[in-house]
Amino acid sequence: MAAKILPVVKLATKVTIAGGALYVAYDSGLLGSGEQGSEALGKAKAAIPPAIEEWMKYFGLQLPTMPKIEFSPVQSWNSGVRWTISSLSEAPTKASDYTSQGLQYIKDLTK
Amino acid sequence: MSEKELGKKWDRCLADGAIKFGTGLGLGIVLSVLFFKRHTWPISFGSGAGLGMAYANCQNDLRSHYMLHRSEKEQ
Numbered sequence A: 001m002a003a004k005i006l007p008v009v010k011l012a013t014k015v016t017i018a019g020g021a022l023y024v025a026y027d028s029g030l031l032g033s034g035e036q037g038s039e040a041l042g043k044a045k046a047a048i049p050p051a052i053e054e055w056m057k058y059f060g061l062q063l064p065t066m067p068k069i070e071f072s073p074v075q076s077w078n079s080g081v082r083w084t085i086s087s088l089s090e091a092p093t094k095a096s097d098y099t100s101q102g103l104q105y106i107k108d109l110t111k
Numbered sequence B: 001m002s003e004k005e006l007g008k009k010w011d012r013c014l015a016d017g018a019i020k021f022g023t024g025l026g027l028g029i030v031l032s033v034l035f036f037k038r039h040t041w042p043i044s045f046g047s048g049a050g051l052g053m054a055y056a057n058c059q060n061d062l063r064s065h066y067m068l069h070r071s072e073k074e075q
Helices: A002-027 A034-059 A073-110 B003-036 B041-063
Strands: none
Touching: A002 B003, A034 B003, B003 B041
16 A cells, blocks of 8 residues: 555655745746846845854854955956057057167168 | 946846856756756756846846836827
């Protein structure tokens, strides 16, 4: 009798777990518009440090504090773009200057 | 659309894409383990569907500036 119900119970459990996962994803706005998604991301970010604190207290360990990294990829990218474009725009002028200087030097040598 | 607004929209698009990719990946893993005998295709299907949803959201968001919305329709 139990052997007959077991596959049904297994299927029911699997469906419950999958349905629960889908419901959680839908309810926390992960599948909605862009603003809902960024809201959820903000909430998750805000909730991580207290959660880590709780876990650390539970395990009795102490994570070394993360050093504050003052690195902004956006700033680096923007300054890189600016440097590239400015050097590209100055390149013809600089090239002609260097060629004229080189020619002058060679002329001086041959005088 | 000002530069600032456009930048914010792109930020939202990227964040949304990351979230939906992760959600799709997670749901794909759950479904793959539970129902599909640990094959890989549900995982790729889920992440692809997530990316597609993010793409559609982003497209809608970027176009919304140039569309006429129902609230602005004059009688």
